[in-house]
Amino acid sequence: MSMRTTSKSALFFAAAALVAAAAAPAGAADLGAHAHRDRHVLLISIDGLHAGDLATWTAEHPGSALAQLARRGTTYTNARSSEPSDSFPGIVALTTGGSPKTTGVYYDDSYDRTLSPAGSGCKTVGTEVVFDESVDRDATKLDAGGGIDPAKLPLDPRKGCTPVYPHSFLRTNTVFEVARSAGLTTAWADKHPAYDLLNGPSGRGVEDAFDPEIAATDGTVPGTIAYDALKVAGVRNQIDGRDHTGRKAQRVPAVFGLNFQAVSVAQKTAGYAAKGAFSPELGSALAATDAAIGGLTAELKAKGLDRRTEIVLSAKHGQSPVDRSERKIVDKKLLDSVVNGVRPGLLAQGTADDVALLWLTDGGQAQAVAAALRAHAAELNIDKVLVGPALLKQFGNPAKDARTPDVIVLPKPGTIYAKPTATKLAEHGGFTADDTHVALLVAGPGRDGERVTSRVETTQVAPTILQFLGLNPRALDAVRLEGTRVLPDAR
Numbered sequence: 001m002s003m004r005t006t007s008k009s010a011l012f013f014a015a016a017a018l019v020a021a022a023a024a025p026a027g028a029a030d031l032g033a034h035a036h037r038d039r040h041v042l043l044i045s046i047d048g049l050h051a052g053d054l055a056t057w058t059a060e061h062p063g064s065a066l067a068q069l070a071r072r073g074t075t076y077t078n079a080r081s082s083e084p085s086d087s088f089p090g091i092v093a094l095t096t097g098g099s100p101k102t103t104g105v106y107y108d109d110s111y112d113r114t115l116s117p118a119g120s121g122c123k124t125v126g127t128e129v130v131f132d133e134s135v136d137r138d139a140t141k142l143d144a145g146g147g148i149d150p151a152k153l154p155l156d157p158r159k160g161c162t163p164v165y166p167h168s169f170l171r172t173n174t175v176f177e178v179a180r181s182a183g184l185t186t187a188w189a190d191k192h193p194a195y196d197l198l199n200g201p202s203g204r205g206v207e208d209a210f211d212p213e214i215a216a217t218d219g220t221v222p223g224t225i226a227y228d229a230l231k232v233a234g235v236r237n238q239i240d241g242r243d244h245t246g247r248k249a250q251r252v253p254a255v256f257g258l259n260f261q262a263v264s265v266a267q268k269t270a271g272y273a274a275k276g277a278f279s280p281e282l283g284s285a286l287a288a289t290d291a292a293i294g295g296l297t298a299e300l301k302a303k304g305l306d307r308r309t310e311i312v313l314s315a316k317h318g319q320s321p322v323d324r325s326e327r328k329i330v331d332k333k334l335l336d337s338v339v340n341g342v343r344p345g346l347l348a349q350g351t352a353d354d355v356a357l358l359w360l361t362d363g364g365q366a367q368a369v370a371a372a373l374r375a376h377a378a379e380l381n382i383d384k385v386l387v388g389p390a391l392l393k394q395f396g397n398p399a400k401d402a403r404t405p406d407v408i409v410l411p412k413p414g415t416i417y418a419k420p421t422a423t424k425l426a427e428h429g430g431f432t433a434d435d436t437h438v439a440l441l442v443a444g445p446g447r448d449g450e451r452v453t454s455r456v457e458t459t460q461v462a463p464t465i466l467q468f469l470g471l472n473p474r475a476l477d478a479v480r481l482e483g484t485r486v487l488p489d490a491r
Contacts, residue, residue, distance in 0.1 A: 090316025098478025
């Protein structure tokens with residue numbers, strides 16, 4: 001086993017990949033010219049899994065499935081997820097190669113200044129945009145009562161006041177769309193029907209989608225483990241050459257995968273033990289997730305696919321705080337009152353977890369709002385307020401982009417904006433290390449327990465997936481727009 005850090009050779013591989021990508025044409029006609037139709041990528045997101053969690057688990061359980069993957073893979077010890085670290089921008093980063101500035105996806109609960117509220121007949125413009133269980137036909141059913149209810153979706157007055165589905169909200173294409181345009185099969189399993197998002201602007205990216213509604217579960221760790229098992233069974237069927245139901249024959253997908261929720265639920269409901277050790281509940285969630293992944297890798301081997309499949313394991317987001325002594329609940333209503341104290345009705349939309357994204361009815365008041373927030377920094381436990389040039393640099397100009405927040409509040413680590421009676425021990429969405437320093441492991445043929453210690457971003461997963469499949473990374477819109485590189489040591 002070789003254990004090494006990024007070296008000149010790693011930098012060479014990264015540079016060579018970038019040059020090759022830049023030289024390759026990006027047109028749709030070229031996408032499938034060199035596609036490796038006998039190769040596969042299994043993408044796994046263990047939501048909430050920190051880089052430190054992966055290191056601890058594999059050290060304490062050397063015989064585990066994750067440890068075995070690490071021994072035949074490359075572990076990126078300094079990987080960072082999206083900012084904000086919400087599930088929606090997190091999965092979008094992994095599958096498009098882009099940040100919210102480019103993709104237009106900031107959160108599963110955001111705002112668009114050009115869309116209209118559901119049921120409004122487009123009589124007003126500017127609306128909260130929510131893509132979670134609230135847009136289901138029936139969120140108490142695993143099948144969401146038949147999926148997304150179009151009557152609950154925002155409306156686009158520029159397109160005949162038609163409903164805006166999640167996939168059409170995304171501004172850039174996905175790895176699933178690129179693979180399908182090359183004639184390859186695709187599949188994905190996630191936690192809400194709103195993950196229609198991953199179909200991308202074409203609406204056709206994911207050929208075999210399976211999105212059972214997590215809100216229909218009991219919210220416990222055992223219940224979530226059972227819920228995750230449903231998606232694992234679907235992926236196992238896909239490995240066996242059938243669709244996720246097991247009823248229909250299909251090619252093994254070129255790019256497919258799923259997310260696991262049990263670790264995230266355990267982090268929120270039970271938290272960590274002292275000094276970041278795993279609590280019994282979190283340990284149970286990790287053990288179940290590890291066993292499930294072990295079952296999938298065994299199935300790949302049984303079907304002779306292990307030598308032709310790259311496994312990419314990461315997390316949409318981390319979870320904060322790991323040290324439960326840092327936890328501090330701050331009443332979200334205080335945020336709202338400070339903003340509206342500048343001028344009544346000024347807050348158009350406030351999305352808050354362990355970050356706060358604020359959209360204003362008058363963007364010209366952003367600096368005044370920032371000043372008011374700083375004046376209440378002690379009560380709100382604020383570390384930093386992003387506004388003006390600091391916000392523009394990372395996210396663009398809210399005066400020109402209908403989705404960019406006017407102000408972003410970054411609280412001190414451990415802060416959660418919620419009701420004072422909230423019992424959750426952790427949350428995500430923020431920019432802290434606990435929120436964003438996530439696990440990233442790529443395992444496949446020809447790897448030997450390598451480590452890359454230089455900083456990488458989860459956006460780099462998307463172009464890496466296409467490179468593995470023999471497709472052009474620059475076929476991804478966000479890769480071209482942001483210059484996203486393939487992961488170092490990806491080959």
